[in-house]
Amino acid sequence: MTDTTAQTRSDAPPDIPTEHPHIVRTEGVCGGRPRIKGTRIPVSLIAEYHRMGESVQDVVMMYPHLDPAAIYDAISYYLDHRAEIEAEIEANRLESALAGAGAELGDDGVIRFQQDADSQYRW
DSSP: OOOOHHHHHHHSOOOEEOSSTTEEEBTTBGGGOOEETTSOOBHHHHHHHHHTTOOHHHHHHHSTTSOHHHHHHHHHHHHHTHHHHHHHHHHTSHHHHHHHTTEEEOTTSOEEEOOOSSSSSOO
């Protein structure tokens, strides 16, 4: 059996550092959005917890593998790049994602796609 883990890691695109030591961007990882280095946890997720009033200690309880310094750095990155991160949060809201796909969530909880003239459903 061949170990493909080493191949995957050596072929992976490099992390692009930011002005925040715990925050990186990587092409093809989390859509290239800023994330906590060594994880797939985007800054936008930490920002949402921060906006909801969750403490750093609460986030550490949810993600015990995270260093509190990385969480503080993610919050700092959010505060330094508020417009960018809030736009990302908005784009990832269910309503925005559905609208982008030409769909809507009905009152009955069913997602319906708008019919297209060329096909039964528009994906």
